[in-house]
Amino acid sequence: MDNITVLNHPLIMHKISLLRDKNTSSKQFRELIEEIGMLMGFEALRDLPVEMREIETPISKTVQPVLAGKKLAIVPILRAGLGMVSGVQALVPAARVGHIGMYRDEETLEPHEYFCKLPPDVANRLIVVVDPMLATGGSAVDAINLLKARGCKNIKFMAIIAAPEGIRKVTEAHPDVHFYIGCQDEKLNENGYIIPGLGDAGDRIFGTK
Ligand code: PRP
Ligand code: URA
Numbered sequence: 001m002d003n004i005t006v007l008n009h010p011l012i013m014h015k016i017s018l019l020r021d022k023n024t025s026s027k028q029f030r031e032l033i034e035e036i037g038m039l040m041g042f043e044a045l046r047d048l049p050v051e052m053r054e055i056e057t058p059i060s061k062t063v064q065p066v067l068a069g070k071k072l073a074i075v076p077i078l079r080a081g082l083g084m085v086s087g088v089q090a091l092v093p094a095a096r097v098g099h100i101g102m103y104r105d106e107e108t109l110e111p112h113e114y115f116c117k118l119p120p121d122v123a124n125r126l127i128v129v130v131d132p133m134l135a136t137g138g139s140a141v142d143a144i145n146l147l148k149a150r151g152c153k154n155i156k157f158m159a160i161i162a163a164p165e166g167i168r169k170v171t172e173a174h175p176d177v178h179f180y181i182g183c184q185d186e187k188l189n190e191n192g193y194i195i196p197g198l199g200d201a202g203d204r205i206f207g208t209k
Helices: 010-020 026-044 082-091 138-149 164-173 201-206
Strands: 004-006 050-056 061-067 072-078 099-104 111-117 126-130 155-162 178-184
Touching: 010 026, 010 155, 010 178, 026 082, 026 126, 026 155, 026 178, 026 201, 072 082, 072 138, 082 126, 082 155, 082 201, 099 138, 111 138, 126 138, 138 155, 138 164, 155 164, 164 178
Parallel strands: 004 178, 072 099, 072 126, 126 155, 155 178
Antiparallel strands: 050 061, 099 111
């Protein structure tokens, strides 16, 4: 599969291991999600275009690379994706933020959209969709469908933990989207939760269970 990068970076793996621990507090969990969002964003934005600009240092004039001003939008899938936004925003403070609300039906595991608010010029932006968990892949596939229906052509997707089932589904459904995954886990359990995973990311971020 050409359109997936599994990061397997020691710093990211270490932080994911802390996330998995059921004794990690909600505060620490949120901090870790933000930090991993930043580390993953660093990798996902590796191919941002640069242009050459003349700069005068205290020593001499020089021509050096600066970001070419590509417009970005960070799009979290609510709720859990919200936790990753500040990490990516720290790297690209000028990025706009769009929101897509999705929840999984607990019985059918089918995603349901309940909210969508995107920047008006979203079709012209590089989109970085963020969601800590890629389980069946249903939420990711539908969120990307929605963005494509709004004209988005340049889309990246970041998930901290993914199940093989979800990876297969999203990479096949959207071969033109690049997926950045922190860690690939074993499989899904009978309730659609990732094994070993970290439990329910949204509940752990917001302390709702
Ligand atoms: C979680 C997670 C993903 C989705 C992944 O959200 O944040 O959006 O499940 O599952 P899938 O790959 O099988 O679609 P959830 O629906 O629990 O909503 P929440 O973030 O509001 O808790
Ligand atoms: N959503 C989560 O938050 N965790 C899982 O393991 C699967 C879906």
